[in-house]
Structure formats: C-alpha cells, structure tokens
Amino acid sequence: xxxxxxxxxxxxxxxxxxxxxxxxxxxxxxxxxxxxxxxxxxxxxxxxxxxxxxxxxxxxxxxxxxxxxxxxxxxxxxxxxxxxxxxxxxxxxxxxxxxxxxxxxxxxxxxxxxxxxxxxxxxxxxxxxxxxxxxxxxxxxxxxxxxxxxxxxxxxxxxxxxxxxxxxxxxxxxxxxxxxxxxxxxxxxxxxxxxxxxxxxxxxxxxxxxxxx
Numbered sequence: 719x720x721x722x723x724x725x726x727x728x729x730x731x732x733x734x735x736x737x738x739x740x741x742x743x744x745x746x747x748x749x750x751x752x753x754x755x756x757x758x759x760x761x762x763x764x765x766x767x768x769x770x771x772x773x774x775x776x777x778x779x780x781x782x783x784x785x786x787x788x789x790x791x792x793x794x795x796x797x798x799x800x801x802x803x804x805x806x807x808x809x810x811x812x813x814x815x816x817x818x819x820x821x822x823x824x825x826x827x828x829x830x831x832x833x834x835x836x837x838x839x840x841x842x843x844x845x846x847x848x849x850x851x852x853x854x855x856x857x858x859x860x861x862x863x864x865x866x867x868x869x870x871x872x873x874x875x876x877x878x879x880x881x882x883x884x885x886x887x888x889x890x891x892x893x894x895x896x897x898x899x900x901x902x903x904x905x906x907x908x909x910x911x912x913x914x915x916x917x918x919x920x921x922x923x924x925x926x927x928x929x930x931x
Contacts, residue, residue, distance in 0.1 A: 729770045733793050735760045736767070740790040752783040799827055806832035806861050806890070808881045809872035810840055810851050813896060817872065819846050831864040836877075854884070861888040868892045875899035882909075 739759045743751055753764040760767070771777050771789075774796050778784035794800040805823075807814055810833050817823070818830055824847075834854045835841060841853050852860050861869075869885035871878050871893060878897035885893055892908045895901055903909055925931045 723773065725773055729773060730797070732760065732762065732766070732770050733797055736770070737790055737793045737797065737799075740786050740793070743786050744790065748786050750783045751786050751789075753778070756784070802827045802829060803868055804829055804831045804864060804866050805868045805870055805894075806830070806834070806857075806864065806866035806885075807870040807872060808834045808854060808857070808884075809874075809877075809897075810835045810837075810845065811872065814870075814872040815845070817870065817896075818849070828868070830870075832860050832866055834860070854881075857884045858888040861885070861890060866890055868894060870894045870896070871901075872896045882907075 736756060739756060740751070743759075753767045757764040757767045774792070777789055777792060791800070805828055807817065807830055810818070814833070814835075818833065823830065830847065830849065833845065833849045833851050834857050835851050836854045840851050843851050845851060866888070867890065869882075869890045869892070871881050871885075873881055875897045878895060878899050879901050882893055882895070882901040882903055886903060886907055891906055893901070893903070893910070895909055895911045896913075898913050898915055900911065901909060
C-alpha cells in the first residue's frame with residue numbers, strides 16, 4: 719500500500735465487517751471464500767470487496783477465491799488488531815459499567831486497564847473486570863502507569879471536553895467518545911464519536927421517508 723494514499727473511512731469500516739464474517743466462516747469450517755460469497759454476507763457488491771482489498775495489495779486467486787484464514791490474518795494486520803490494546807474509561811455510570819462488562823472487547827484484544835469517575839461514592843469501589851474506580855484527578859498518572867493507549871468517554875456532554883483534554887495531557891491520542899457532543903482535539907489526536915441519538919434520528923428519517931410509516 720502507498721502510505722501517502724488516504725484510505726476512505728468507509729473502506730476501513732468494511733474491512734472490520736469482512737474480518738468478522740471471515741471469523742464466522744472459519745468457525746464453520748470454511749477454508750476458501752469467493753468475493754461473491756463474502757460480499758453477500760456483508761451486504762455489499764463483489765466489486766466493492768475487491769476494491770477495498772485492492773488498496774492494500776493482492777489477495778486471493780482469480781477463479782478460486784480467498785483463503786479464509788490468510789485473508790483474516792492480513793485484515794487484522796491492516797487494522798492493527800493483531801495485538802492487544804489498553805483502554806481507560808472515564809464515567810462509570812450505566813453505560814460505562816455495561817462497556818466494562820462487555821466480553822466482546824477482550825475477545826478482540828481491547829482491555830480496560832483503568833476506570834475513573836468523579837463521584838465520591840464510586841471512587842475506590844472494585845468493579846468488573848477487577849478494576850478499582852479511581853478519582854479522575856489521578857487520571858494522568860494512572861493512565862501513564864497503566865500504559866493506556868485508547869481513552870473512552872462515557873460522561874455527560876458537559877464534561878466530555880475536559881475529559882478529552884485530560885487524556886491529551888496524558889499523551890493518549892485516541893479517544894472513543896460516547897458523550898452526545900463533539901469534542902475538539904488537535905490533529906495529533908484521533909476521535910471516534912458514537913452518538914446513539916444520531917443513529918435513532920437516521921432510523922426515524924428512514925421510517926418516515928423511505929418506509930413511509
């Protein structure tokens with residue numbers, strides 16, 4: 719891959735989807751898969767699969783397809799999920815607690831190694847997966863000691879920006895933001911926003927204008 723080439727974000731998202739389907743195929747005993755089969759499983763067209771993979775090199779054999787295990791390995795390497803990642807979370811409320819207990823994260827190599835809150839009643843409590851909730855004032859030191867690489871924000875919107883600033887001050891340059899607001903960071907930091915209400919807005923629009931309900 720030409721490192722100067724900017725890969726579309728949608729392509730990266732689809733690579734993750736391809737990887738999940740390849741894992742399921744391997745679990746079901748498949749050794750090979752065609753672009754048509756993979757495209758059907760991911761609800762895209764075969765040309766899109768080939769184009770997405772083509773950004774990163776040549777995979778598969780024409781007329782034969784892709785080796786399931788090999789392609790899965792290559793995609794994981796591209797996505798950098800062939801290694802473990804340490805995460806720290808701020809905001810151990812209902813959503814934060816649910817994320818901490820979600821076994822899909824460690825299954826995919828994402829581990830919560832630090833948890834923080836500003837609520838005095840929560841600070842010091844031991845929670846799943848064996849973490850002690852720490853005072854947010856300790857974030858910088860704790861994040862550096864635990865080698866946190868990805869920060870997760872599940873606080874109210876009014877607190878999200880200040881939390882992002884704390885992560886940046888602790889040299890955490892990747893943030894997954896669940897707060898219903900946009901946070902502002904310098905170009906050296908990566909942010910992925912997950913706002914459930916925006917997804918619901920899209921659904922209600924489609925219900926009205928596409929399904930005419």
